[in-house]
Amino acid sequence: MAEQMVTIYVMGKPYEVPGDLTIMKAMEYAGYRFVRGCGCRGAFCGACGTVYRTKDDYRLKVGLACQEVVQDEMYLAEIPFFPGNKATYDIEDLKPTADAILSLYPEVFRCLSCNTCTKACPQDIEVMEYIQAALRGDIAKAADLSFDCILCGLCASRCPAEIVQYQVALLCRRLYSRHVAAEAPHLKDRLKEMADGTFNDEMDKLTKMKQADLAELYNNRDMEPRG
Amino acid sequence: MYTPELLELIKRVEATRERRLDEEFPLLSADAKQELLEGFHPDYKDEVFSELRVGPSKGERTPTEYARVFEAYSGLDPDGFDLSKVDFDVDVLIVGGGGAGAAAALVAQEQGANVLVVTKLRLGDSNTVMAQGGIQGADKPNDSPAIHYLDVLGGGHYKNDPELAKALVMDAPEALAWLEKLGVMFDKESDGTMITIHGGGTSRKRMHAARDFTGGEIMKTLKDEMLNRDVPLVEFAAVYELLTDGDRVTGAVLYNMETQEYLIVRAKTTILATGGGGRLHVMGFPTSNHYGATADGLVLGYRVGAPLQYLDTIQYHPTGAAYPEQILGLLVTEKVRSIGGQITNTEGDRFVYELETRDVEAAAVIRECLGRKKGVVTPSGQPAVWLDTVVIEKKLGEGAVKARVPAMYRQYERFGIDMAKHPILIYPTQHYQNGGLEINERCETPVPGLYAAGEVAGGIHGTNRLMGNSLLDVVVFGRRAGVAAAAQAAGIKTAGGLGLDHLKNYHAALKAAGVEPTNVSPMLLPEYRRAATVERKIELLA
Numbered sequence: 170m171a172e173q174m175v176t177i178y179v180m181g182k183p184y185e186v187p188g189d190l191t192i193m194k195a196m197e198y199a200g201y202r203f204v205r206g207c208g209c210r211g212a213f214c215g216a217c218g219t220v221y222r223t224k225d226d227y228r229l230k231v232g233l234a235c236q237e238v239v240q241d242e243m244y245l246a247e248i249p250f251f252p253g254n255k256a257t258y259d260i261e262d263l264k265p266t267a268d269a270i271l272s273l274y275p276e277v278f279r280c281l282s283c284n285t286c287t288k289a290c291p292q293d294i295e296v297m298e299y300i301q302a303a304l305r306g307d308i309a310k311a312a313d314l315s316f317d318c319i320l321c322g323l324c325a326s327r328c329p330a331e332i333v334q335y336q337v338a339l340l341c342r343r344l345y346s347r348h349v350a351a352e353a354p355h356l357k358d359r360l361k362e363m364a365d366g367t368f369n370d371e372m373d374k375l376t377k378m379k380q381a382d383l384a385e386l387y388n389n390r391d392m393e394p395r396g
Numbered sequence: 397m398y399t400p401e402l403l404e405l406i407k408r409v410e411a412t413r414e415r416r417l418d419e420e421f422p423l424l425s426a427d428a429k430q431e432l433l434e435g436f437h438p439d440y441k442d443e444v445f446s447e448l449r450v451g452p453s454k455g456e457r458t459p460t461e462y463a464r465v466f467e468a469y470s471g472l473d474p475d476g477f478d479l480s481k482v483d484f485d486v487d488v489l490i491v492g493g494g495g496a497g498a499a500a501a502l503v504a505q506e507q508g509a510n511v512l513v514v515t516k517l518r519l520g521d522s523n524t525v526m527a528q529g530g531i532q533g534a535d536k537p538n539d540s541p542a543i544h545y546l547d548v549l550g551g552g553h554y555k556n557d558p559e560l561a562k563a564l565v566m567d568a569p570e571a572l573a574w575l576e577k578l579g580v581m582f583d584k585e586s587d588g589t590m591i592t593i594h595g596g597g598t599s600r601k602r603m604h605a606a607r608d609f610t611g612g613e614i615m616k617t618l619k620d621e622m623l624n625r626d627v628p629l630v631e632f633a634a635v636y637e638l639l640t641d642g643d644r645v646t647g648a649v650l651y652n653m654e655t656q657e658y659l660i661v662r663a664k665t666t667i668l669a670t671g672g673g674g675r676l677h678v679m680g681f682p683t684s685n686h687y688g689a690t691a692d693g694l695v696l697g698y699r700v701g702a703p704l705q706y707l708d709t710i711q712y713h714p715t716g717a718a719y720p721e722q723i724l725g726l727l728v729t730e731k732v733r734s735i736g737g738q739i740t741n742t743e744g745d746r747f748v749y750e751l752e753t754r755d756v757e758a759a760a761v762i763r764e765c766l767g768r769k770k771g772v773v774t775p776s777g778q779p780a781v782w783l784d785t786v787v788i789e790k791k792l793g794e795g796a797v798k799a800r801v802p803a804m805y806r807q808y809e810r811f812g813i814d815m816a817k818h819p820i821l822i823y824p825t826q827h828y829q830n831g832g833l834e835i836n837e838r839c840e841t842p843v844p845g846l847y848a849a850g851e852v853a854g855g856i857h858g859t860n861r862l863m864g865n866s867l868l869d870v871v872v873f874g875r876r877a878g879v880a881a882a883a884q885a886a887g888i889k890t891a892g893g894l895g896l897d898h899l900k901n902y903h904a905a906l907k908a909a910g911v912e913p914t915n916v917s918p919m920l921l922p923e924y925r926r927a928a929t930v931e932r933k934i935e936l937l938a
Contacts, residue, residue, distance in 0.1 A: 191722050200929035204653045208521045209686050211726045257624045343579030351588030359535040359569045371542045376558040387550035390599045
């Protein structure tokens with residue numbers, strides 16, 4: 170099968186690459202060996218945030234190099250790192266309020282509602298919406314909206330107010346999970362049982378059991394229905 | 397986007413959907429499973445393996461791609477290598493910045509140890525971040541650590557080290573509580589009850605999830621906590637060799653991946669938390685693994701004398717993406733099947749219960765394609781079967797796919813495929829190394845001063861790991877390693893001398909076995925550049 174070749178400009182320099190490759194694989198095809206700018210290769214880690222433009226279009230677009238397929242006349246640059254501010258805190262000491270957010274990240278106040286962050290998100294997250302939610306103290310909403318964030322940092326790289334959205338998002342999710350969502354009652358109960366040694370005898374018996382007896386138990390164990 | 401030919405084939409899957417909706421598909425009997433595995437699972441094929449000619453597990457077999465990195469010389473010449481300037485002098489050195497390394501570091505530091513985390517990529521770059529489906533733990537009233545243990549042992553073909561499996565299941569509730577307290581956003585009911593589902597080979601619904609970014613959310617939280625606690629960290633720094641004094645590990649040679657400078661670490665104890673080796677591509681399989689999963693930690697441990705356990709078993713995840721080509725090998729989380737997705741052949745018929753253990757499920761897919769010739773072949777020639785995701789919408793309601801597996805939905809949406817409307821094509825992908833360095837329940841390898849935790853260690857899962865037990869493993873054994881390594885370090889005044897005698901001995905053994913000097917390891921990163929480019933590469937900047 171003949172490959173359809175296209176020209177991409179990696180940081181301005183042209184390379185001929187097969188047109189069906191992702192940006193990452195195309196760069197490797199061209200001869201780049203990644204140390205930075207390549208992580209999970211599956212859209213989970215945020216190492217390969219990429220900004221690009223296509224010919225005759227002034228608009229900047231974003232994508233993940235591991236997911237975005239190259240186009241002819243694509244001008245691209247990976248942004249594998251962004252020097253964003255990271256506040257440090259003890260999650261135990263915080264309350265899930267706007268005050269907590271603003272004391273750690275006062276720059277959130279500066280949000281201009283320009284929505285550039287949302288346009289810069291390769292995960293299609295409503296970034297400005299969750300920043301606004303955080304600003305209102307709606308931590309649950311900020312946590313929910315930001316859930317798919319992979320910390321690539323492209324939002325922060327484009328923000329005129331120098332907000333580090335992805336860090337605010339992570340703070341909101343931790344605040345929500347630690348201080349808003351109810352603790353799992355069954356987990357607490359189980360921890361007490363563990364501390365009381367409820368399962369110790371049974372476990373000791375099992376760890377000493379012969380394979381044939383284990384197999385007998387395993388093959389006849391009752392299964393909780395899947396539905 | 398599906399080709400017209402594939403769209404035509406999808407009609408067959410659509411034609412059987414109504415009938416399949418309420419169809420009960422039986423689990424295989426123990427004998428039928430064995431027959432299937434022996435016939436079609438790569439672990440049962442002799443041609444996959446090579447016998448190791450050197451080292452502590454000499455005479456045992458590993459997949460040939462693994463044997464190649466064990467039977468290789470170091471890129472360092474142990475004669476005359478200058479180790480005199482110590483750059484870091486610490487209690488506990490933690491090699492690897494994934495889930496196990498982060499858990500170990502947080503706990504070791506809590507114990508008062510002076511720790512150093514080094515990772516060859518960024519903090520968090522790991523298979524942990526990619527784990528989607530969930531984390532197991534027996535914390536519901538209808539479940540118990542004993543029931544969990546039985547699932548782990550049966551799934552692992554009873555080859556598990558009983559003490560390690562016991563540690564896994566007995567520590568699980570505490571591990572979950574630790575994560576909950578750190579602020580990991582688990583899926584919960586409004587009263588706090590964890591939403592739990594089945595995974596392959598589970599007899600209870602004990603899979604806890606953070607949507608389908610479970611590992612990612614755990615990793616982001618642990619990473620954030622490490623930064624909050626200012627845990628000493630060096631990124632883009634690979635450990636290239638361990639250092640020894642007699643038979644004890646006393647430090648490591650670090651390699652700055654960016655400046656190519658080497659640095660010396662002296663440590664009272666060292667924890668290997670380097671993960672697995674999917675990027676070795678056993679038998680040319682695609683992999684679901686992270687870029688850095690090159691088995692380098694195994695090589696480091698092996699060279700200082702740590703034996704291997706069950707490194708002759710590799711987990712092929714049954715549902716790797718087979719189409720489109722751009723995402724070949726990436727994982728389609730088991731959760732897709734946990735919530736009702738069905739696997740069918742090209743005729744639209746199911747051929748295996750969807751939640752068999754992973755080895756059985758993978759073998760069944762391979763048999764359907766290569767044995768029974770009832771698979772689909774993609775435009776690039778990749779064999780595949782259908783994973784009918786549309787059936788999830790029929791069962792759980794419209795929008796269920798996007799709500800329950802958003803990362804998956806987005807992955808396919810990027811390539812013009814709507815999982816809620818069309819089934820997807822899958823085939824097994826190299827996913828997990830079931831075995832690894834031998835450890836005990838304190839994560840000690842038989843080599844003094846050397847610990848291992850996470851995928852680099854073996855024995856916990858026997859010869860087949862269940863879904864959700866790897867995230868559990870990295871948290872449980874990461875924490876255990878942190879506690880034990882910090883405790884041992886506290887009883888040691890000075891780390892000892894720094895030497896490479898073990899490497900001299902290893903090189904001598906390689907030479908005696910006739911291994912070609914051109915074989916070099918550890919592999920730090922895989923080579924994916926075009927061969928034509930690599931062939932003409934010269935280094936003139938020096």
